[in-house]
Amino acid sequence: MGAEVNTARCPVLLVAAPASGQGKTTVACALARLHARQGRKVRAFKCGPDFLDPYWLTLASGAPVHQLDLWMTGEADCAQRLHEAAQDADLIIVEGVMGLFDGQPSAADLAQRFGLPVLAVIDASAMAGTFGALAWGLQHYREGLPFAGVLANRVASPGHAAMLEDGLRDPAQWLGALMRNEALVLPERHLGLVMAQELGDAMQRLDAAADALAETKLGQMDEQALQAWAVSFEAAPGSRQDFPTGALQGQTIAVARDAAFCFIYAANLDCLQAMGAELVYFSPLADAALPDCDALWLPGGYPELHAHTLAANTAMKSSIISHVQDGKPVWAECGGMMALFAQLSTLDGASHSLWGILPGSVTMQKRLAALGPQQLDVAGGSLRGHTFHYSTCVTQLPVAGRSQAAPGRTLRGEGEALYVSGAIQASYFHAWFASNPAAAASLFLKESHD
Template identity: 80%
Template sequence: MSTSTCPAILIAAPASGQGKTTLACALARLHVRQGRRVRVFKCGPDFLDPYWLTLASGAPVHQLDLWMTGEADCAQRLHDATREADLIIVEGVMGLFDGQPSAADLAQRFGLPVLAVIDASAMAGTFGALAWGLQHYREGLRFAGVLANRVASPGHAAMLEEGLRDPAQWQGALLRSEAFTLPERHLGLVMAPELGDALQRLDAVADALAGTRLGHMGAADLQAWSVPFEAPDSAAAGFPAGALQGQTIAVARDAAFCFLYAANLDCLQALGARLVYFSPLADSALPPCDALWLPGGYPELHAETLAANHAMRTSIGSHVQAGKPVWAECGGMMALFDQLTTVDGASHEMWAVLPGSVTLQKRLAALGPQQLEVAGGCLRGHTFHYSTCATPLQAAARTQPAPGRKLRGEGEALYVAGPTASVRASYFHAWFASNPAAAARLFLKELP
């Protein structure tokens, strides 16, 4: 078993919305500007934060989750990253101890030092209590200090620092500023490509971080964050040789269909598939392909444009009538129904591949890690959506919760449709590398 060492840090917080992504991006951008190679990972399922983390680091961002991706997969990705990085940054999920498994579980499993960021905008002495609790709540965690976020003034920062029991844990403060605020909407952060000043925002927060203790770390200082990463005895997941060899998969990728894990694309290519990309918003037809993947995204924000693209609707219909495979996840599935109704009550005609309609809700409809039994085995993944669907279709299967979790109501339905049952659609987002053989079967015309 080989071992490689690299400085690494996990960015955590007491809760969501504290500034983990902002700090992770700032730290990555700062070190990239200093000439270091930085690899960033996101703890847990998330499509949106990686857009910002990729922009900040200049490298693909993969997920780490002890259940969804698996411990061996995490170990392999971290070990691989040491070969090409001078610094590894892992952004946590929710609060440090939230979830099963939590960011703290990941940190403890791999010996990652934890750097906490706390939104201190409405506190003073309590900042020290939160920092103390995060550091000492669980034995065995490496703690690399705490940074205060959204601080009102230098005087406020001084009060926060004085509240720490151990002044050595103080890593500095980021003052409140609109210059580097990352905007949000109903599913999370607005994607970096949608903002013309995204990189300027990251440079602004990197400049602010440069004035803190974290900003003065050199190569020798980073060695305090060194972590030995062991490679697993064998590959995290087997890739059936040639399972998709010779298959061309058309992947929807634009502002409406943008929830794509880089690791899922890698998985399909490792299975032998050739990937071609197209835009349902802008293109008039599918590229020549054997199978179609419609990932999640924001079809509700672009429903009028999608509905007006009659040529694309016809092209997708021809693909389905030819009996070619379709895998549609969440937003991709939403576009396949007859009708989509937005949260303001406006209705739009969609692609009419699946009978029924979807309606956006003001509140979250489902969230959590789940797994789905399909031909070839069980795929792990998650669900996260604000819409509900009404359809006469019967569920061919339903997701089950991750071990130790409970579902509110039934699991997500897997719908199967089309003249040869080649259309498979669900709100479920799959992590393909959790079972590459099962992932491959989603894109095959006939299930062996």
């Protein structure tokens, strides 16, 4: 007999668009906030590797936000997370990535694999009849794509909205229009959206977006109407990557978490805790010393925006140096690695002396230096993840290894370097720990570095 399979059913929308910058995050957050404040349990997910949109989705939904990616997180992991969410949620929202068909795998691939109805958000600010052509193309470009309808964004007037609606071949696909309104715009910077925690009016922005959405057909759909988009999710026991329970038992891992180090997958924290680790958090910006710990995780973020404060906190620098001198493991990703180098040069030409634990320097640049899904071999095996950064580094450290492109993708130049210095492992690569929990555990175990 096969493994027992159980099913959970819940309305779901995958919020997609023809391109980046159309307003997917605003609409996904508005929808989540609208239903959450009406008392419904909302679970939101982000398609693909992304650290910033989930912060806004978490604030809007009131629940943790995880990533769904058929390659990085894996099909079984996606199935398990959707199934778990459907067991107690009234609505599941999945925010897409880039354009609907962009990337390998794309948001459309995810929608087709799990039968997720697609809501197409189109920036209609500079179009009229072409809106209908775009909507038709998104719906019919790929046969069998589940489609919920289309929402016009940044519309100039009710008359403009009427023109857009008239251009649709199928009037039933019209879910309304959001008028152009600067109060609904979520601010951005070079790596994406500004984090919700940095804005004093983040919730007001979400409420304004929810209020605007409440005036549309989509926003006026009640729980019964949403059942038109209900999807059944199946999950068999053990379908997700098995966690080596106890692999990190008795280990305390200090995790940097503040405005400078904020690129943390919630699922990575869950993974470490599932293996027995105790997590303690600290701020390299504000704290004077590391908490008592056996290992240190320096995640990515924005050290370049806080270089002066990091450089001035010499007490924290001394504490991290002592940790390294004691031979305790350090895993440093992207921004975390940048802070370990001696110098950081910002776009304004300023040079900041950082921790100097690794020899070398980092220079910010206006253009993206690397982007894409990759995998990296470490002591415990191969980890899946991605890279996304606007800086380059120069160091005398030997390269211990390099990341490889995800299957079906090609690298522009060499993969991301893995630097190893004593018990430090550092790379621009961002790891998804649940892709190989045993490999993730090895990053934080002293015996893996001996």
